[in-house]
Amino acid sequence: MLIYLRNRILSSALPFLFVILGVFFLARLTGDPANLYLPLSATEEMRAAFSAQHGFDDPLFVQFGDYVAQLATLDFGDSLRTAQPADEAVLRAFPATLQLAGATMLLAVVGAVVIGSLAAYRPNSLADRVASFLSATAASTPDFWFAIMGVLVFAVQLEWLPTSGTTGASVWVLPVLTLLIRPFGVLVQVVRGAMVSALAAPYIKVARAKGASERRVVFGHALRNAAAPGLTVAGDLTVGLVNGAVVVETIFGWPGVGKLMIDSILQRDFAVLQAAVLITALTIFLLNILIDVCYALLDARVRQGAMA
Template sequence: MLAYLRRRVLSSALPLLVVILGVFFLARLTGDPTNLYLPLSATAQQRADFAARNGFDQPVLVQFVDYVGQVVRLDFGESLRTAQPAATAVLRAFPATLQLAGAAMVIAVLAALVVGSLAAYRPNSAADRAASFLSSAASSTPDFWFAIMGVLVFAVWLGWLPTSGTAGAAAWILPVVTLLIRPFGVLVQVVRGAMVTALSAPYVKVARSKGASERQVIFGHALRNAGAPVLTVAGDLAVGLVNGAVVVETIFGWPGIGKLMIDSILQRDFAVLQAAVLVTAVAIFLLNILIDVGYALLDARVRQGAMA
């Protein structure tokens, strides 16, 4: 297992290097921050002093080498806007994103397990057809459209929910539902397909012949063996939730890493943007490692292959 994890870590090193390279150079395509942080009346000397103070007077390649050296030392620089360490802003925003994505993913998985299992228990029934329609509609609904319509209907027209912020449980409803709707739709289809296969397996017939109740058959035997493909897809969707939080956080004013990225782009705050993207990439990398470990624990064939 350790050899398997070592291979996965080494194989993910190159993508992380690409992220470091890409975010550094792409950030500079947003424009010169000097024009944003200094008034139009600033003199040439003031502009030169600003550039020298922030290292913008150096060639881009020199700036990149300095940046990589800082990252190795876990120094992400200072925010141009607040003059505080960029890592402080990122670490302050990232928990909000994890809370939002985590709540959405937990609810989506639990709901999908229930709906998908019930649909698979009686294929082609009314419940199965209703679950298929619901999952298809949910998986094909764009996040931004649902978010906008949710704000329009439940916040503006009905006045039941706030349009933005994090104060109170009501403020969580629209962002969480917006994030979970697509993973729920996809997972219902995956759970149903895996459960249909599992329920027709020989070990289920043996369990029933031994007098096991239907609850034991579904949740104790079939669902446990159908867990591997569900875990894999859920992990991929969880990674997508972290990325998709950019849109949701911007619409609902959620103080997470996605909103921080957008604000940093608009403000040309290079240090904060670079730190936010890099920390997000590392979090996704660690999440993928956890998914691989979970999949290996659920599937003996993967576990044996990892030990080979």
């Protein structure tokens, strides 16, 4: 297991290095921060002093070297807008994103396991066809379109739900539903396919011949063996939620790291943007390692193949 874990960490480290390189140089393409933080009447001397104060007057590769040296000491720099440490701003916003992603995936996994298992229990039945149609529709629905329609129908026209906010249970409904729809649709299809194959396996016939109840057969024997592909897809979808909550957080004003990234781009707050992207990338990196470990624990062939 340790050899497998080491190989996965080494293979994931190179993309993380590219993230460090890319976020630094792409952030500079958003424009000169002096145009935002100095008045229109600012003189060239004021602009030069501003650039010198924040190190923007050095060549880009010199700035990048200084940035990497700071990262080596876990120093992400200070926010241009608030003059506070950039990592503190990101860490304040990150729990809101993790809570949103966690609630979404919990509902998606539980719902997909129940509906996918019931659909696979009687293939080609009416329930199976309805579940397949709804899951395919949900998996192909763009989240930004669903978010806009949700605001228009349930918040503006019906006035049942708020358009934004952080207090009360009602503020969770639209953001969670928007993030939930695609993972739920994908997981239902994956669970159904895995369960159809599992229920047709010889060990299921043996379990039934021994008098096991149908509930034990479906949720005890078949679901346990069908969990590996579902776990992998659920992990990938969780990573996508953490990485792709920008649209949802922006539309609903959710105070997470996605909205913080957008605000940092608009404000050309390079330090906060870089910290947000890197901490998000590190979280995704750790989630991928955790997914790989869980998958290896479920399937010994994965460990043996990785160590071969």
